[in-house]
Structure formats: structure tokens, C-alpha cells
Amino acid sequence: MRNKTPKLVTYMIGCYVTGIFPRPKELIETTRAYERKRVSEKLLEKALQEATVKVIEAQVSAGLSYVMDGMLKWQDLLRPFAESLEGLNVGSLARWFNNNTFYRKPVVLGAIRRTKNIAAEITYMELLPKSIPWKAVLPAPYTFAKLSENKFYKSEGELMFAYAEILNEEIKSLAEKGFKYIQLSDPALVWNPFEKPISKDTLAQVQEALKTALKGVKARTCLQAFFGDFSQILPEALEFPVNDLGIDLYETSLEKLKGYDFNKGVALGVVDARSSLVEDENELVQVAREIIEAIFPSKTRDVFICPNCDLEFLPWERAEEKLRIISSVAKRLKSEWNIHG
Amino acid sequence: MDKLFLTQEIGSLAKPAWRVKAYRGEPLTEKEIAEAVNWGLRLGIENIEELVKILTNRERTAEEKKMLLQWSARYAIRFFEAAGLDIVFDGEQWRSEMYEHVIRSVDGFKFLGYVKSFDYRYFNKAACIGKPKYIKPFYVEEFIFTKKSTKRIIKVPFTGPYTLVDWTFNEYYEKKAGSQIRDFKQRKASARRDFLFDLIKEVVRPEIGKLIEAGAEWIQIDEPAATTNPSAEEMQLFVEAFSETVKGFNCTFSLHNCYSNYEVLAKYASQLRNCSQLALEFANRDSRQTGLADEARTGYKELKFFEDYGFRGNYGLGVIDVHTDFIEPPELVRDRILHAVRVIGDPSRIYVSTDCGLRTRTWEVSFAKLKNMVLGAELARKALR
Numbered sequence: 215m216r217n218k219t220p221k222l223v224t225y226m227i228g229c230y231v232t233g234i235f236p237r238p239k240e241l242i243e244t245t246r247a248y249e250r251k252r253v254s255e256k257l258l259e260k261a262l263q264e265a266t267v268k269v270i271e272a273q274v275s276a277g278l279s280y281v282m283d284g285m286l287k288w289q290d291l292l293r294p295f296a297e298s299l300e301g302l303n304v305g306s307l308a309r310w311f312n313n314n315t316f317y318r319k320p321v322v323l324g325a326i327r328r329t330k331n332i333a334a335e336i337t338y339m340e341l342l343p344k345s346i347p348w349k350a351v352l353p354a355p356y357t358f359a360k361l362s363e364n365k366f367y368k369s370e371g372e373l374m375f376a377y378a379e380i381l382n383e384e385i386k387s388l389a390e391k392g393f394k395y396i397q398l399s400d401p402a403l404v405w406n407p408f409e410k411p412i413s414k415d416t417l418a419q420v421q422e423a424l425k426t427a428l429k430g431v432k433a434r435t436c437l438q439a440f441f442g443d444f445s446q447i448l449p450e451a452l453e454f455p456v457n458d459l460g461i462d463l464y465e466t467s468l469e470k471l472k473g474y475d476f477n478k479g480v481a482l483g484v485v486d487a488r489s490s491l492v493e494d495e496n497e498l499v500q501v502a503r504e505i506i507e508a509i510f511p512s513k514t515r516d517v518f519i520c521p522n523c524d525l526e527f528l529p530w531e532r533a534e535e536k537l538r539i540i541s542s543v544a545k546r547l548k549s550e551w552n553i554h555g
Numbered sequence: 556m557d558k559l560f561l562t563q564e565i566g567s568l569a570k571p572a573w574r575v576k577a578y579r580g581e582p583l584t585e586k587e588i589a590e591a592v593n594w595g596l597r598l599g600i601e602n603i604e605e606l607v608k609i610l611t612n613r614e615r616t617a618e619e620k621k622m623l624l625q626w627s628a629r630y631a632i633r634f635f636e637a638a639g640l641d642i643v644f645d646g647e648q649w650r651s652e653m654y655e656h657v658i659r660s661v662d663g664f665k666f667l668g669y670v671k672s673f674d675y676r677y678f679n680k681a682a683c684i685g686k687p688k689y690i691k692p693f694y695v696e697e698f699i700f701t702k703k704s705t706k707r708i709i710k711v712p713f714t715g716p717y718t719l720v721d722w723t724f725n726e727y728y729e730k731k732a733g734s735q736i737r738d739f740k741q742r743k744a745s746a747r748r749d750f751l752f753d754l755i756k757e758v759v760r761p762e763i764g765k766l767i768e769a770g771a772e773w774i775q776i777d778e779p780a781a782t783t784n785p786s787a788e789e790m791q792l793f794v795e796a797f798s799e800t801v802k803g804f805n806c807t808f809s810l811h812n813c814y815s816n817y818e819v820l821a822k823y824a825s826q827l828r829n830c831s832q833l834a835l836e837f838a839n840r841d842s843r844q845t846g847l848a849d850e851a852r853t854g855y856k857e858l859k860f861f862e863d864y865g866f867r868g869n870y871g872l873g874v875i876d877v878h879t880d881f882i883e884p885p886e887l888v889r890d891r892i893l894h895a896v897r898v899i900g901d902p903s904r905i906y907v908s909t910d911c912g913l914r915t916r917t918w919e920v921s922f923a924k925l926k927n928m929v930l931g932a933e934l935a936r937k938a939l940r
Contacts, residue, residue: 236670245675289674307673312784314722316673407786443740464739486739490667490682490724494733501739529668529680 223551225479225514228279229544232438232460232481233351233399233524234291235284236533241265262286266338272534276541279518280349280395283338290317291353291399291524292361294336299380300327305363311405311441313488313527320362322373328380331387339391347394354400354437355381355423356416361402371419378426389433397436397460397481398427401523404442404465417450425455436460436481440523445470452477462522463501464488472508479515482506483522485540490532498543503550519544559939560892560907560932561641563871565811565834566712566777567653567912568634568646568921573610574627578620583610594918598633624649625700632704638922639929642708642773647912649697653714653777654722655679660693661758667724682724687754689761695769702770710773711766712811712912716759717796720751721780728753748792755799763804773807775834776800782816790823798828807831809871813911821860825867833861834871836910838891839878845890852894859898870895873910874931875924880916882923888931893938902939907932 237245244261247253269284288294296304296318305319333350342348353361358381359374367373385396403420406412428435438460439447445467451459452474460481461471482505484498498519506517519540525533573591576583588610595603606626609619631646650656658664663685669677698711728746736742763774781793801808809832812820817835824833841854849856858870874891875883888907896902907928913921 239668242669242677246677249675309783314678314780314783315671318673407784407789409786464743467740468738486743489726489729489743491726491729497733526671529670532667 225516226279227517227519227544227548227551229519229540230278230280230349230395230481231273231282231525231537231540232397232440232483232520232522233285234288234526235269235282235286235524236526236528236530237286238265238268238530241286263338263341266341270341270343272537274343274346276537277545278346278537278541279544281342281346282349282351283342285337285351287336291351292317292320292358294332295353295358296320298328298330298332298335300329301325301366302362308361311401312407315527317361320358322362322364322366324366326373326376326380328383331384333384334387334391348392349395349397350388350393351397351399351438352381352384354398354403355427356420357400357402374419374423375426378423381427382429382431385427385431385433385435389431393433395434395436396431397438398424398456399524400437400439401441404439404444404446404462406442406446412446414450417447421450421454428455434458436479436518438481440483441465443467443470445474448474458516458518460518460520463505464522468501468505471505474509475511476509476515479517480506480509481518481520483520484543485519485521485536487521487523487525487533487536488527490528492532492535493539495539495542495546498539499546499550502543502547506547517547519547557903558641559902559936560905561708562907562925562929562932563640563642563710563834564635564644564646564909564925565813565871565877565912566644566647566775567650567914568631568648569914569916569918570648571627571630571918574623574648577610577615578623580615582613594630594634598630598637600630600633624697628697628700629704632701634918634922635925636705636707638925640707640925642710642906643701643705644710644712645697645701645704647712647914649700653712654719657693657714657719657758658723660691662688662690663727664723678722680722680724682726683728683750684726686727687750687757689758692762692765694762695765698766698771699769708773709771710775710809711771712775712777713759713763713766715776715778715781715797715810716751716755716800717793718778718780720747720754721783723750725750744788751792751796752799755796759800763800763806767804767806771806773809775809775811775832777811779811779813779815781810781812782819785816785819790819794823794826797830801829809834809869811835811871811911813873817857818860821857821864821866824861825865827868830868832869832871832906833866834873834906834908835861836873836877838873838883838910839876841876841891843881843883843887845884845886847890847894847897852891855891855894855898858895862899867904869904869906870899871906871908873908875909875928877909877911877913877916880920882920883927883931885927885930885934888928889934889938892932892935896935896939907935 248258301324303321305321307316355374355378435456436458437456440462444461458479462483572587627648628645635643664681666681728750732742732746811834813836837854844851
């Protein structure tokens with residue numbers, strides 16, 4: 215074997231989750247009792263903390279590369295912003311894309327202004343382990359603007375840029391507190407039920423807004439686009455100023471994806487958080503390998519194995535099982551590549 | 556000429572505390588028993604003392620529990636009759652809830668637990684883990700009881716297959732499709748289709764058949780999930796599912812859909828085969844000013860879409876908001892109806908309805924709302940004379 219020098223592996227294969235966790239059963243019970251005014255705010259807070267510990271432990275024991283606090287307090291992706299930013303009100307319920315789940319529309323009534331750290335304040339940082347790098351998830355500029363009811367700014371674009379400025383401060387505050395990975399969730403960018411082509415103009419604007427949001431940020435970043443076909447925003451997305459691109463493989467045509475040469479890392483949503491069926495690990499390893507080989511024809515980049523979207527659509531037990539799948543798929547890919555790579 | 560503007564409720568009415576607690580086997584307070592008595596007297600229900608006996612018992616036999624269902628159904632039917640509705644049912648008093656009631660009566664499903672709906676609200680979501688199998692009727696007994704208890708027109712609310720599928724995890728079919736279809740997206744779509752049409756064939760149609768055998772003449776298919784996924788592919792699937800559900804039956808069918816995307820539904824409504832009525836909600840988005848002009852009737856804009864896209868069936872026109880305690884005055888109901896007449900042109904295509912089931916309102920509020928709805932319909936009839 216002396217003449218066979220192993221190739222230098224210049225990329226990593228990691229795994230993480232991509233958003234709001236389902237609430238464990240005990241927490242659900244407490245929140246329901248709280249709704250009926252049967253438990254105090256203090257007890258609710260205690261239940262939230264205990265559940266957060268559980269969510270973190272599940273990630274640690276699954277061996278994820280980054281760990282999140284699980285966002286159990288977040289009623290929806292936009293709520294902390296709708297509640298805390300000046301110029302915004304919390305509006306009425308609206309459907310969360312094509313799910314039987316609802317969010318409250320932020321209503322923009324004036325110039326939006328950030329007066330405090332929003333995500334950092336509701337994240338249980340004190341419960342996050344020191345030994346594993348931390349990940350945070352925030353709404354991306356396009357999704358924020360698209361899902362808000364704009365009664366103030368001249369255009370959705372203007373709102374998007376105003377929010378991008380705020381997001382930049384938010385991200386910097388999180389990076390300062392020690393978060394190493396920032397994911398921007400952007401479902402609205404790819405959810406496209408009427409199949410209208412996404413214009414080059416829109417994508418150019420999105421790129422600009424991301425630039426504003428990520429200016430001077432010292433953390434690894436990802437744009438996670440789910441509930442829609444990622445290939446719609448290619449090749450433009452390859453120019454987005456993020457380290458990684460997150461792809462929902464349950465909405466993306468695999469064949470279309472394979473036609474592109476990715477110059478960035480990818481977060482492959484190979485586990486379906488909207489289905490309770492626990493995936494077949496062998497199949498996922500095979501599919502992930504095929505995609506990786508296809509989208510990195512010249513140079514392989516970093517790969518993260520993850521769920522296609524927030525795990526919140528599942529009951530807790532299933533989410534836990536899916537965590538284990540994510541981690542074992544990543545491990546198997548890693549070992550295969552180290553052997554063959 | 557036939558009576559115009561027949562009045563109807565959509566389906567559910569709140570379950571009285573005495574029905575819920577007694578059925579669960581919990582003791583009742585005097586106040587709760589008094590409520591049963593008072594409503595009983597008000598509605599002219601006979602032999603209330605028999606109900607009171609069951610309610611005051613410490614323990615209740617299975618037979619008595621069954622009688623409780625009948626009692627609350629009897630109350631609800633009489634409630635609707637007393638309010639003056641032309642078309643009635645039993646307020647879904649036999650059903651725990653529109654989704655669980657069906658899923659628990661069918662083989663092939665397993666409840667996995669609560670998932671988030673919004674905020675601190677959740678719903679108990681099941682997974683399909685085997686081919687759905689019909690084991691027993693789930694609406695028939697309730698229907699027969701209703702039929703015995705009223706002389707008015709009966710409309711049976713029936714949770715639609717598209718909604719049942721949309722609200723259920725699809726493990727069995729996704730697993731089955733796994734070995735055949737490589738692309739995840741295509742696999743899920745194909746599995747969803749198979750689940751839907753199996754459910755229709757194995758469960759929904761057998762139940763409809765039994766209802767018709769028992770004498771049902773009008774079944775309302777409830778499909779709140781109809782535009783959850785507004786893509787052309789999914790909407791076609793929904794249309795196909797409706798047609799397949801009602802195909803070949805000698806019965807009147809209608810569709811109820813609410814808090815949805817009517818721009819999308821309107822495009823497909825005319826393709827629904829054998830759909831005699833679309834029961835739609837509008838009142839919750841409407842102003843409370845009287846008047847027939849578009850400026851007053853802001854909530855009814857979408858009615859025009861259905862007309863423009865060529866729907867020619869009847870409308871169950873939602874004129875009562877089920878999510879507020881505001882009691883719509885008869886004049887407001889009248890103007891909502893007359894506005895719709897202007898849009899549609901033909902008054903005979905309008906049935907007067909609540910936006911949705913009244914289950915979240917108290918009986919007191921529901922009764923006042925329904926009475927005014929009936930009065931409003933009468934005012935509208937007068938105005939057209």
C-alpha cells in the first residue's frame with residue numbers, strides 16, 4: 215500500500231438540526247395548563263427549562279456537530295421579532311405555508327427598530343454545553359418581509375432591507391455571545407405552489423439583503439431554504455454571501471439539483487421532518503453520497519446532514535429518532551469517505 | 556314557489572358541560588344540572604327528570620352514557636328547531652371531534668401524540684400504519700337518532716377524506732412507495748394519492764353507502780384542509796377525491812370549506828361533480844354596517860370569484876361569524892343575503908348559513924345568533940317580495 219497515498223480530505227461531514235424542536239410531552243401538558251390558567255408563569259418557565267435540557271441532551275447524545283437550544287419558547291419563527299421590534303404588532307393567525315400549523319403575521323405599522331437583543335434574550339444559553347459549538351436560527355430577510363403585513367414601507371423590498379439591517383445587529387450580538395453557526399431560514403424564497411418563475415431581480419435583491427444582514431459577521435452562516443424546490447434559485451444562490459446552502463430534499467427534484475457545480479457547503483435535508491416515518495438509513499447514505507458526488511464535480515465542500523425543516527411538525531419521540539438517523543448517516547458517510555477518499 | 560333562503564348551521568354546537576363531564580364520569584355541580592334543566596324547559600324537552608337522574612348518579616353505566624349522547628343530541632336538534640332553522644342536525648354531539656372521531660373508528664391508524672397547531676395549542680395527530688379498513692359505522696347511529704327526532708330537512712356533516720389525509724402522517728404508503736420511487740418528492744406525492752383513494756374506497760364510501768341505506772338524503776363533505784396546499788396538482792387531487800367520494804350515490808352532496816384560500820378554491824369549484832352547495836364563510840371578514848354596497852359588504856368580495864369561475868351550484872352563505880359573541884342584527888343578516896343576491900343574480904341559489912360550526916360559542920350566544928339569522932332571512936324574503 216506504500217504507493218497509494220491517501221488523498222488529503224479538505225472537507226468535513228457534520229450534522230445538526232435546523233430549527234424549532236417539538237415540545238416534549240411534559241412541556242405540552244404544562245403549556246396547555248398554562249393556557250387554561252391552571253399553572254403559573256413561573257412553573258411554565260421551569261417546564262421550558264427542563265424541556266430545553268432534554269432537547270440539548272438529545273442532540274449531544276446523538277453526537278451533532280452543532281447544538282441548539284431547541285427554540286421551545288418560539289411560538290413561530292417570526293414571533294420574537296413581531297413581539298420585540300418597534301414598529302411591529304403581532305397580527306392574526308395565518309397558515310404556515312402548506313402545513314396544518316399557523317403563525318401570527320407581523321404587522322408593520324412604522325419604521326422597524328431594534329431596542330434589545332431579541333434572539334439572545336430568549337435563548338437558554340446558560341444551558342448550552344461549552345464543549346460543542348452553538349447554532350442559532352433566525353428568519354431570513356426575504357421570508358420576514360414576505361410573511362409580514364406591510365402597512366408602512368413603500369415596498370416589500372424596502373421592508374426586507376430595513377429588517378436586514380436589524381438582522382445584522384442580531385447576528386452580531388449572537389456571534390459575540392459565542393454562537394458559531396447562524397442559519398437564516400428562508401422558506402418563502404422557494405415555496406412556490408403556483409410555480410411562478412422567481413425573477414433574477416428578486417434573487418439579486420435577496421443577495422443584497424443577505425449581504426447587508428451578514429456584513430462583518432464572524433460566524434459560519436447558512437441560508438436554509440425549505441418547503442420548495444431549491445433548484446429554482448440556482449445558479450443565483452451559489453453567489454449568496456453565505457458559507458452553506460440548505461436544501462429540502464423532499465421538495466427538490468434530485469435530478470435538477472445534480473446539474474449544478476456547488477462552490478459552497480451544503481446542508482442536505484435528507485430527513486423528512488414532516489413525515490413520521492423513520493427513514494431507512496442505508497437509503498439516505500446512498501442518496502446523500504450520490505448528491506454529494508454530483509454537485510461537487512470538481513472539489514468537494516463541507517456537508518451537513520440535517521432535517522429538511524424544523525422538527526416541530528413531529529411528536530417528540532419521532533423527532534428524537536430522526537436525530538439519531540441524522541447522526542448515523544453523517545457518521546457513515548464520514549467513515550466511507552475516509553476509507554475511500 | 557319554494558321557500559327562498561333556507562337556513563342551516565354548518566355542523567357543530569358546543570357540548571354542554573353536563574354532557575362532557577357526565578360522559579367522562581365526573582360529578583356535576585348543581586349549576587351544571589340546573590343548566591340542563593333550564594335549557595330543557597326552554598326547548599320544551601320531555602321527561603327531563605330522566606336526564607337529571609342520570610346526571611345526579613354518582614356512577615353511570617355504559618348504557619347511561621349512551622343515553623347521555625342521545626340526550627345531548629335531542630337537546631341540540633331541538634335547539635336548532637327552536638331557533639327556526641329549516642335544515643338541522645344534532646350539533647355533532649356524538650362526536651369527540653371531527654378528526655379523532657373518524658380516525659378512532661377505523662383500522663390502520665395510530666395516534667402518535669400532540670403536535671403544534673399554533674402558540675400553546677396542539678392537535679392529536681395520527682399516522683396511517685396499515686391499509687385503512689372499515690370496521691364499523693361511525694355516523695350511522697347518530698344519523699338514525701337524528702332522523703327519528705326531527706321532521707326537518709337533515710344535512711349530515713361528514714369529515715372529508717382529503718382533510719383526513721392531510722391531517723395524518725402517511726407512514727404506510729410512504730414506506731410502500733419507498734421501494735418503487737427514488738425521488739423523495741415524487742414518492743411522497745404518489746403515497747399521498749394512494750392513501751387518499753384507498754381511504755375513500757375502503758372507509759368513506761362504505762360509510763356513505765350505509766348512511767344512504769339508513770335514509771340520509773343530504774351529506775355535507777367537510778374539507779377544511781382543501782386549499783392547504785394550493786398548487787394545481789394538489790387542487791386537482793382534491794377535486795378528484797371529491798368526485799370519487801360522491802360518485803354514483805343517489806344522494807345530495809355539498810361541500811363546506813372555511814378559513815381557506817377562496818381565490819384558489821373558486822378556480823376549482825366548478826369542477827366538483829355533484830356538489831349541490833358550497834358552504835363558505837364570509838361574515839368574519841365583513842363589516843358590521845348595514846347596506847348592500849360593496850363598501851359595506853367587504854367580506855363578500857370572494858363570492859364573485861366563484862361566480863366568475865363558473866360555479867353554478869348553490870351557496871351556503873356564511874352570514875354569522877362563529878368566532879365572536881357579537882350578535883348579528885337581523886338587518887345585517889338581511890343585507891348580507893341581499894348583497895349576495897346582487898352578486899349571484901339568482902336568489903334561489905342561496906342558503907343562509909353560519910360561517911362554520913358554532914362549537915366555540917356558548918349556547919346562549921349561539922341561540923341568539925341563530926334566531927337573528929332566521930329573522931334576517933325572513934327580512935330578505937320580504938324585501939324580495
